[in-house]
Amino acid sequence: MTDKLDVILIGAGHNGLVCANYLAKAGRKVLVLEAGDSPGGAAASREFAPGYSVSSCAQWLYQLHSGVSRDLDLERHGLQWAARELPSLLLDTRGRHLSLLGSRIDGEGVSDGDREAWRAFHARTGKYVKLLARVFESRPPNLVEAGLVDRLNLLKMGLGLKLLGRDDMSELMRIILTNMYDLAEEYFDNPQLKSLLGFDSVLGSRMGPRTPNTVFTYLYRRLGEAYGYNGVAQVKGGMGALAQALAASARARGVELRLGARVTSIDMFNGRAGGVSLASGEQFRAAVVVSGADPVTTYGTLVGLRNMETGMARRVSQIRCAGAAAKLHLALNAAPRFTGLDESQLGQRLVIAPDLNYLERAFNAVKYDEYSAAPALDISVPTINDPGGAPAGCHVLSAIVQFAPYEPAGGWEGPSTAAGATHREHFTRLILDKIAEYAPGIRDQVVACQLLTPQDIERDYGMRGGHWHHAEMSLDQVLMMRPFPGATQYGSGLDGLYLCGAGAHPGGGVMGLAGRNAAREIIRRGARA
Amino acid sequence: MKSASDATMMLRTPFHSRVAAACELNAWGTWKGYTTPTAYTDVELEYFAIRSTAGVFDLSPMNKYRITGPDAEAYLNRLVTRDVSKIRAGRVGYTVWCNDAGQVMDDGTIFHLGENDYRVCAFARATDWLHWSALGFDVEVVDESDEVAALAVQGPTSCAALLAMGLVGLEQLKPFGLTMFPFEGGTLMVSRTGFTGDLGYELWIAADKAELLWDRLFEAGRPHLIKPFGSDALDMARIEAGFLQAGVDFVPAESAVRSGRSRSPYELGLGWLVDMDKPVFNGRKALLREQARGSRYRFAMLDVDGNKPASHSFILSGGKKVGTVTSAAWCPTAKTNVAFAQLEMPHGDVGQELVAEIYYQRELQWTRVMAPCRVIGAPVFNPPRRRAVPPGAF
Amino acid sequence: MKKYDAIVIGAGHNGLTNAAYLAKSGLDVAVLERNPYIGGATVSRELHRGWTYSNCSYVCSLLRPEIARDLELPRHGLQVVPYGGGVTFMRNGDYYGNYYDHNRQYREMARHSKRDANAYERYTTDVMKQTRLIRPYLLRRPPDPTSLKPRDLRDLLGFARSFMEMGEEGLADTLRFWTKSVGDYLNEYFETDAIKAHLGGTGVIGTALGVYSPGTAYVLLHHYMGDVDGNVGSWGFARGGMGAVAAALEKSFRAFGGEVICDADVDRIIVRHGKVRGVALKNGDEYLADIVVSNLDPRRTFLDVMDEGDLSAELLHRARNFKIRGSSGKLNIALDGLPSFHGLDKSSPLMVGDMHFTDSLERLERAYDDWKDGTWSKDPYVDMLIPTQTDPTMAPPGKHMMTVFVQYAPPKINGGEWTDADKAGFEKSVIDQIAAHSPDFRDLILHCETRTPREIEAETGLTEGNIFQGELTFDQLLFNRPFPGYSQYRGPVRGMYMCGSGTHPGGGVMAAPGANAAREILRDLRRPDVVPGGYADD
Structure with missing residues (x-):
């Protein structure tokens, strides 16, 4: 079959498809091998109950890089919006919600002082977001063995820092390693505002708002602002539709995409990656192999730790990639009724996280491999803006739930403290109870229910640990330390093998930069058959 | 469970009772916390026993690791710089091992005991590194330092002394060969190896049979002018023979605090131990770079x-x-x-x-x-x- | 009225060090102390007849040897005696011991795990790499990265060079070390809970962070970078209690002609026309000087003794939000004899060092969860020592003095002040923990002084009882300590300086902030630099 491949790319996740697209655009012959039956990886839509489908992993789009969308011409390839510029609502049991969209803040309890403080805070942090966004658009620089590109990037970074001005620069250097809890306390009075900021800073992470590092994850979350987003957006047809557009664009460029092709090993030839073997027994050879899979899978399973040097194997085994977020899907026979929300607000991003201490306590559990007794939730009712996902008049509720351990003691199917209930059942009940505090009567509307634990996410999407970001977005695992020192700038540290997934710089989120930056780096290094 | 305070923490080798009786000078040092003699009678005379008759050295404190399992050879091949597949069963190989930066962590010997069965003998402790290295391999790594006692018998009459002890056929053992003998219901392993550059053997035995081995050896060796020697005499002999010692002639790579203080095999004159034909081994990428850039x-x-x-x-x-x-x-x-x-x-x-x-x-x-x-x-x-x-x- | 050249507020070890150097250079200096005795938190007190309590700080390692030698502290009576040992008692009746000697330490660790015992050698190497990086900066002012002044640029370049020497991966490992939690860091080396807990405790001592909080690996360093006679990382007692450090500093200061005035409670720093003029006491007395140095923590300095009108809104905001975070308490106990502990012989050298009862990182972290919840740890982490096994001066022969540092204790209980009932509950949780491992402990107690953050603050003036005068988190370290733009010991008005642990390089009985501040003051006065630089660490 396909002789003279330049590149074999493992995994048709969004980063893989973006990377393949850019490589093909530069004239490389690329074969993408995807284990699943549809492209997209964690950008997927699935039917979880008859007639009900949902964006089964990622649910909002808020940071897809504008340059990537433009270069790939995604709208021409079928990307449509169900809704854009959706605010985030921090829910209140009495219906006194707080609404946040960009610098705009609304809510009953918001004082003028907080309003002013928020505007100032939003503007100042917005500058940091822009600076970060620029850093993320290029490969992470080497500092010691810096080449010309690195020196230029460093110069740009340094210049960007200086251009912030003395005050903003020193403030950035003060806060960048700190936690959102203290920062929010420093700036604001309104507990709802503080909590929403706290929530955004820990979403998808194994961190609580008091965890130093959460200011960085907060800024990371806001990256989309530099790429043209304000608030979150919802893709028509769910994230699976985005995947279809990405796949269509890649195919149009000449990328060959094979679905149902599970790669079982990356084959090394005299210490160099030069091909892959599939579960079917088929083998392919190419000048370079690019992996969009998470780093632990890439190194540990596909290459095999024995095929690299001990220090590297040790680094791989020390990557922290245990997920802490679960996903709950509810099939509802009618629109849910949240206290104090009208129909239009129901389509917005609904957050349950009453205050910072609540959030912190929810986090405590996962440190000990337990799930939160009172979890925090990021809820979407996608069928409000996009009714196609459920039978007429019916609705889907999809929620990111924090915090859930990778595996509680005894396993998810093991017995919990609640009589007769497994951990899975018990946690599901706890989440429903929590939602019901805000949407009384929701239990009677539930037709079907699915809980995806980190372990389920690992199984369904091939992400080790079930972590959305492939590896924790902690400061010791970003930039040149992502996924680990020695495997930076998209080169894996192994000849012939490159990384293009969320486990590489800049990290997770449906952003596409890891894929694009990787493609540029591969082209720069000139690998061809 | 042993308590730490139930002993004086002064460790003794399995030969200690015999060593102590022979140590007329009462000149003691410590090696890895073990009480070991720097000299028994006279450093010069001990040295000349090595060169002219036969000297015996208690090397029990050496670190010994047993590597077994279906991937044992592949594991060792990735660990060390040499091609381990060339060390046939019944043979011993001298080698070094490096970290990923191509810096020498230690030198030592690999004993190929049988199919999928090896012993690594090292100067520095290596448990941690050997375990990390086992990721991805089907092997078992066991630290048997305390269980295996060892004596070096070195010098021109060493073979004769050991033959007199009843080790029939030992004269046929080639350098870097190893062989087994039954000994008091157990097994005595003898390898033709050493750290003196002379004719010599090393004896490996279960700790509980150590004293008996010492007694038999000295009894049989008396006519062959056998004599124990301490670490001072060994140092003279090894320098004369051109052998490096970890911690003296190089800093084991992972214990170097200051950057630039460790050394590569090439920088230690041990480049001949590096087999670049192996596709993967620890330090290979860095050593290839060093070859290109120079040491x-x-x-x-x-x-x-x-x-x-x-x-x-x-x-x-x-x-x-x-x-x-x-x-x-x-x-x-x-x-x-x-x-x-x-x-x-x-x-x-x-x-x-x-x-x-x-x-x-x-x-x-x-x-x-x-x-x-x-x-x-x-x-x-x-x-x-x-x-x-x-x-x-x- | 007499006018001094300089006035130092607070006779803690940094205030006295600062004053000693100013006096050494020939200035006429007075130190004003609120209490009737000197020392601040570096103090010895006889609170039970015949017993000397080091009732705040209790061990001595970080005190810079350059300063001790230069100020002739030994001649003025200071003797620091190293101690070995250390033990963590485990719930299963076993213990993990810490020995001075490398081989002995290996053996004890190997009793729990041979792999850990070997990994400890790598761990020590790696931590030493980081220690070597930071030590040269202890006796220097931190460079300001936003500044373009030649001196700052030169310092920054030097800093960058020591980074570059580590190589690409070494540098990445350094960044990882600075951003990691001590728990994650230890998990990369060890498998045994008790070993991890024993080592990890030092990563959270004095801070309001848990062992899983990023940034705590660095705090580990604050407990490794000291030395006693060049043995980096080892610890000692000041003979006669920690007050001996302050006493020696005071004698040294007086020998240079300085004056210490006790019972002098400063009300405010007098500022006229943007310049310091002196200080006014609560009793109305005034002392004049063109230079006033505050050894108080940043919050007290700016919010208590300075006038709001003399400060910018930005600085006030910074001072109000400076993270102090009281997190610890203390029990000082007079004992009728040496207590016995399960599984350990009374003659064991392990008992001479620091003793702990927390045998897993999880228990350490759960102790922190209580702090976050606004209450003291129900299963606390203690750092307990019986210095009278080493120092015979602190209790009558055969009797003992025990110092128990306790983590965590919040500055407020569920938002309210500590009550006496809270204090009793706190004390009980500590005594219960010790007694669970020591059958005769309760019966040996002759006197117990329990100090929550409330008591520590009341006596020493340390806000919230924080022993470091402010958290050692990255936002408050180096050029950020205490605030960006004020890290080089100069205050916001001319003639005003800071010299406490709230400035670089931070807390611990190190005396470096006091010395570094003196260097900057002398520089501003264009006087010769009499403050020693650090010994070369080669």
Whole structure:
């Protein structure tokens, strides 16, 4: 079959498809091998109950890089919006919600002082977001063995820092390693505002708002602002539709995409990656192999730790990639009724996280491999803006739930403290109870229910640990330390093998930069058959 | 569960009762916390026992690791720089191992005991690294340092002494060969290896049979003028034979705090142990880079004029410091004043003339000697009996 | 009225060090102390007849040897005696011991795990790499990265160079070390809970962070970078209690002609026309000087003794939000004899060092969860020592003094002040924990002084009882300590300086902030630098 491949790319996740697209655009012959039956990886839509489908992993789009969308011409390839510029609502049991969209803040309890403080805070942090966004658009620089590109990037970074001005620069250097809890306390009075900021800073992470590092994850979350987003957006047809557009664009460029092709090993030839073997027994050879899979899978399973040097194997085994977020899907026979929300607000991003201490306590559990007794939730009712996902008049509720351990003691199917209930059942009940505090009567509307634990996410999407970001977005695992020192700038540290997934710089989120930056780096290094 | 305070924490080797009885000088040192003699009777005489009759050294404190399992060979091949598949069963191989940066962590020997069964004998502790290295391999790594006792029997009459002990056929054992003998219901492993550069063997036995082995050996060896020796005599012999010692001639890579203080195999003159045909082994990528860019240092053996050992000397070329001495000794058999030096590249070509800045002290008066010296290409002591099979009568 | 050249507020070890150097350079200096005795938190007190309590700080390692030598502290009576040992008692009746000697330490660790025992060698190497990086900066002012002044640029360049020498991966490992939690860091080396807990405790001592909080690996360093006679990382007692450090500093200061005035409670720093003029006491007395140095923590300095009108809004905001975070308490106990502990012989050298009862990182972290919840740890982490096994001066022969540092204790209980009932509950949780491992402990107690953050603050003036005068988190370290733009010991008005642990390089009985501040003051006065630089660490 396909002789003279330049590149074999493992995994048709969004980063893989973006990377393949850019490589093909530069004239490389690329074969993408995807284990699943549809492209997209964690950008997927699935039917979880008859007639009900949902964006089964990622649910909002808020940071897809504008340059990537433009270069790939995604709208021409079928990307449509169900809704854009959706605010985030921090829910209140009495219906006194707080609404946040960009610098705009609304809510009953918001004082003028907080309003002013928020505007100032939003503007100042917005500058940091822009600076970060620029850093993320290029490969992470080497500092010691810096080449010309690195020196230029460093110069740009340094210049960007200086251009912030003395005050903003020193403030950035003060806060960048700190936690959102203290920062929010420093700036604001309104507990709802503080909590929403706290929530955004820990979403998808194994961190609580008091965890130093959460200011960085907060800024990371806001990256989309530099790429043209304000608030979150919802893709028509769910994230699976985005995947279809990405796949269509890649195919149009000449990328060959094979679905149902599970790669079982990356084959090394005299210490160099030069091909892959599939579960079917088929083998392919190419000048370079690019992996969009998470780093632990890439190194540990596909290459095999024995095929690299001990220090590297040790680094791989020390990557922290245990997920802490679960996903709950509810099939509802009618629109849910949240206290104090009208129909239009129901389509917005609904957050349950009453205050910072609540959030912190929810986090405590996962440190000990337990799930939160009172979890925090990021809820979407996608069928409000996009009714196609459920039978007429019916609705889907999809929620990111924090915090859930990778595996509680005894396993998810093991017995919990609640009589007769497994951990899975018990946690599901706890989440429903929590939602019901805000949407009384929701239990009677539930037709079907699915809980995806980190372990389920690992199984369904091939992400080790079930972590959305492939590896924790902690400061010791970003930039040149992502996924680990020695495997930076998209080169894996192994000849012939490159990384293009969320486990590489800049990290997770449906952003596409890891894929694009990787493609540029591969082209720069000139690998061809 | 042993309690830490139930003992004095002064560790004793399985031979201790016999060693203590023989240690007439009462000159003790510690090795890895074990009480070990620096000398038994007289350092010079012990040294000459190694070179002229047979000397016995208790090397039980060495670190011994057993590697077993279907991936044992592949595991070792990734671990060390040599091609382990070339060490056949019944053979022993000297090798070094490096970290990913291509810096030497230790040198040691690999004993191929049988199918999928190896023992690694190392100077520095390696449990942690050996376990990390086992990721992805189907092997079992067991630290058997405390369970296996060992004696080195070195010198011209060593074979005769061991034959007298009843080790029939030992004379046929080739250098770096190993063989097993039944011993008091257990097994005695004998390898033709050592750290003295002479004809010699190392005996490996379960700790509970150690004292018995010592007794048998000295009984059978008496007519062959067998004699125990301590670490001081060993140091003279190993320098004469050109052997490096971890912690003395190089800093084990992962214990170097300061950057740039560790050394690669090439920089230690051990490049011959590196097999680049192996696709993956620890340090390969870094060593390939070093081959391309050049090394920073070179290990050199120096023949130093005069009889003052050049310990800790600076080595000068044209009045400029180009290196330092790591080990030095006057070698009584070769009648040569030998020093091991770390020289900055490009110094160290065989034949290069250098100067050693030696300081020595006599009755509290310090004297400086600028001793001319030259780089030599081979150890000064390397007798044919070391290789002969059978070794012949002394 | 007499006018001094300089006035130092607070006779803690940094205030005295600062004053000593100013006096050494020939200035006329007075130190004003609120209490009737000197020392601040570096103090010895006889609170039970015949017993000397080091009732705040209790061990001595970080005190810079350059300063001790330069100020002739030994001649003025200071003797620091190293101690070995250390033990963590485990719930299963076993213990993990810490020995001074490398081989002995290996053996004890190997009793729990041979792999850990070997990994400890790598761990020590790696931590030493980080220690070597930071030590040269202890006796220097931190460079300001936003500044373009030649001195700052030169310092920054030097800093960058020491980074570059580590190589690409070494540098990445350094960044990882600075951003990691001590728990994650230890998990990369060890498998045994008790070993991890024993080592991890030092990563959270004095801070309001848990062992899983990023940034705590660095705090580990604050407990490794000291030395006693060049043995990096080892610890000692000041003979006669920690007050001996302050006493020696005071004698040294007086020998240079300085004056210490006790019972002098400063009300405010007098500022006129943007310049310091002196200080006014609560009793109305005034002392004049063109230079006033505050050894108080940043919050007290700016919010208590300075006038709001003299400060910018930005600085006030910074001072109000400076993270102090009281997190610890203390029990000082007079004992009728040496207590016995399960599984350990009374003659064991392990008992001479620091003792702990927390045998897993999880228990350490759960202790922190209580702090976050606004209450003291129900299963606390203690750092307990019986210095009278080493120092015979602190209790009558055969009797003992025990110091128990306790983590965590919040500055407020559920938002309210500590009550006496809270204090009793706190004390009980500590005594219960010790007694669970020591059958005769309760019966040996002759006197117990319990100090929550409330008591520590009341006596020493340390806000919230924080022993470091402010958290050692990255936002408050180096050029950020105490605030960006004020890290080089100069205050916001001319003639005003800071010299406490709230400035670089931070807390611990190190005396470096005091010395560094003196250097900057002398520089501003264009006087010769009499403050020693650090010994070369080669």
